[in-house]
Structure formats: structure tokens, C-alpha cells
Amino acid sequence: MPELPEVETVRTGLSRSWIGKRIDGVELRRAGLRFPFPDGLEERLTGQVITAIRRRAKYLLIDLDNGDILLSHLGMSGKWTLDANDCEGKHDHVVIHLDDGSMSVYNDPRRFGVLDIYRGDSHKLLDHLGPEPLEEWTANDLFQKLQRRKSPIKICILDQKVVVGVGNIYVCEALNRSKISPIRISNKITLKECAILVNEIKIILAEAIQAGGSTLRDFAGVDGTLGYFPHQFKVYDKEGSGCECGGIVERLIQGGRSTFWCASCQK
DNA sequence: AGATATTCCTGGAGGC
DNA sequence: TGCCTCCAGGAATATC
Numbered sequence: 192m193p194e195l196p197e198v199e200t201v202r203t204g205l206s207r208s209w210i211g212k213r214i215d216g217v218e219l220r221r222a223g224l225r226f227p228f229p230d231g232l233e234e235r236l237t238g239q240v241i242t243a244i245r246r247r248a249k250y251l252l253i254d255l256d257n258g259d260i261l262l263s264h265l266g267m268s269g270k271w272t273l274d275a276n277d278c279e280g281k282h283d284h285v286v287i288h289l290d291d292g293s294m295s296v297y298n299d300p301r302r303f304g305v306l307d308i309y310r311g312d313s314h315k316l317l318d319h320l321g322p323e324p325l326e327e328w329t330a331n332d333l334f335q336k337l338q339r340r341k342s343p344i345k346i347c348i349l350d351q352k353v354v355v356g357v358g359n360i361y362v363c364e365a366l367n368r369s370k371i372s373p374i375r376i377s378n379k380i381t382l383k384e385c386a387i388l389v390n391e392i393k394i395i396l397a398e399a400i401q402a403g404g405s406t407l408r409d410f411a412g413v414d415g416t417l418g419y420f421p422h423q424f425k426v427y428d429k430e431g432s433g434c435e436c437g438g439i440v441e442r443l444i445q446g447g448r449s450t451f452w453c454a455s456c457q458k
Numbered sequence: 459a460g461a462t463a464t465t466c467c468t469g470g471a472g473g474c
Numbered sequence: 475t476g477c478c479t480c481c482a483g484g485a486a487t488a489t490c
Contacts, residue, residue, distance in 0.1 A: 264484085
């Protein structure tokens with residue numbers, strides 16, 4: 192379940208391995224993932240040199256020297272394996288051969304991932320996205336957006352139009368650190384509370400990226416796989432265990448997905 | 459426009 | 475041991 196920090200860690204790992212390399216060949220093992228692969232994807236990639244790798248929300252944007260951009264989203268279970276020894280795994284869907292003789296393999300059991308190629312500054316999946324939490328995002332921006340919203344704050348933070356990259360795990364953790372209840376109605380959240388929440392989200396994402404960066408070498412060294420890495424969480428998946436405040440972590444369902452929180456300290 | 463339900467998919471866990 | 479059911483989750487999509 193990669194969230195923004197994991198995707199950022201993958202970006203770093205892919206950058207080290209891919210930038211400056213030429214794609215010598217591409218194998219597509221099926222017609223698509225979440226969406227069909229675009230026509231001629233192999234031909235459009237073959238022969239191109241990778242010049243940069245950027246991230247927007249949870250999308251990886253891989254710049255090619257002819258101006259095309261390869262877009263990769265890991266969905267729920269996508270992983271890139273660099274310097275792969277084998278590409279015959281059950282869910283090995285895409286193989287990229289680089290000019291140093293190495294293979295990079297995309298494996299994705301649940302196939303919620305996306306692989307697309309485009310050119311220019313507009314893509315259907317990117318155009319409606321909200322602010323990057325670690326860049327231009329401010330308490331004021333969040334507060335303004337929440338004024339029109341009557342759904343619970345937890346649901347709004349997961350909405351990619353409000354802010355991108357914050358998934359189910361980090362929204363639970365950030366709300367706990369902020370002492371804000373996940374069931375609070377969004378337009379009742381004060382500007383001061385927005386400031387606390389924005390700050391905690393920035394901190395927790397930055398911490399996770401740092402943790403990812405520090406474990407990347409070991410992580411990528413074991414099997415060359417770039418996906419996500421283990422964390423210590425305070426509330427996520429901790430139903431029934433103790434919160435730091437002395438309360439008990441509870442679980443509830445919001446919008447069809449689990450929320451973990453402490454009713455004693457989150458108000 | 460915003461809120462809500464549905465959809466995609468497989469592996470893993472729990473029940474019997 | 476094996477089968478069944480349920481659940482996890484990002485985000486597009488449809489519907490109200």
C-alpha cells in the first residue's frame with residue numbers, strides 16, 4: 192500500500208538506476224493493468240534515454256529524451272525490481288531491458304497500477320489533482336477547501352482534490368497526532384486546527400521519506416525490489432491496543448474503509 | 459458541485 | 475488439509 196513517502200522512495204531508487212540509461216526493449220506480458228496499455232507503448236519506449244524521474248501525487252513521471260513521459264502508478268501492490276535476475280513470476284507484467292544489460296521488472300498481483308505514456312503538460316489522471324502536501328500546501332488552503340465540505344475530515348483528507356498523496360495509513364496517524372477526531376465535520380474544523388493538521392501531515396510524511404531513504408540501500412539491496420517498507424504506527428491497525436494518552440485505539444468504517452483512532456484524545 | 463456506492467484484483471487470514 | 479468467505483485499499487466512475 193504505497194503512499195506518498197513510499198512512492199518518493201521508489202522515485203529515488205529508480206532515479207539511481209535508470210537515469211542516463213537507454214531502453215533497449217520492453218516486454219508487455221498482458222494487455223494492461225487497471226487500464227489497457229496505450230497502443231505502441233513498446234515502440235515508443237524503445238531507444239529512448241531516461242533523463243529524469245519526477246513525482247506528482249503518487250504518480251511517477253519518467254522523462255524520456257524525445258519529450259515523451261512514461262507515467263507509472265503502483266496502485267495497491269505494484270513493485271519495480273531493478274537488476275532483476277528473473278522475470279517469470281506469476282505477476283511479472285512488464286519487463287524493461289536497459290542498455291547496461293539489466294532488466295527492470297514491474298510486478299503487481301492486484302493490478303491496480305497504471306502504466307501510460309503521454310506528451311505535454313496535461314494528463315487526464317493529473318489534471319484535477321490538489322496541492323502537494325510537502326510543497327505549496329498551507330493551512331489556509333485546507334481551511335478554504337473545507338468550508339464547502341460536510342463530510343468527515345478523514346474522508347476529505349483522502350480526497351485527492353483536497354490534498355494529494357495522503358492515504359489511509361497516514362491520515363489516521365496524522366489525525367491522532369493532531370488530536371482531531373476523524374468524524375469531525377470538515378466545515379467545523381477551525382483554521383487553528385487546520386494549521387495543526389497540515390503541520391502534522393507534513394512532519395509525518397517527511398519522517399517517512401527520511402526513514403525510506405535511510406532504509407533504501409538495505410531494502411533495495413536484498414532483492415532489488417522497490418515498493419514499500421515497514422513502519423511503526425501509533426494507531427493504524429492497532430485496534431484494542433493502548434494509545435499514548437492511555438486510551439484504547441478503536442476502529443470504525445468511514446466511506447467503506449477502516450479508520451483507527453483514539454476517542455480519548457482525538458476531539 | 460459534493461456525497462455516496464460501486465468497481466477493479468489477488469493474497470492472506472479466519473472459520474469450519 | 476482444504477474450502478469458503480471476507481477484507482485490505484487508490485482512485486476512477488456512475489448516480490443522485
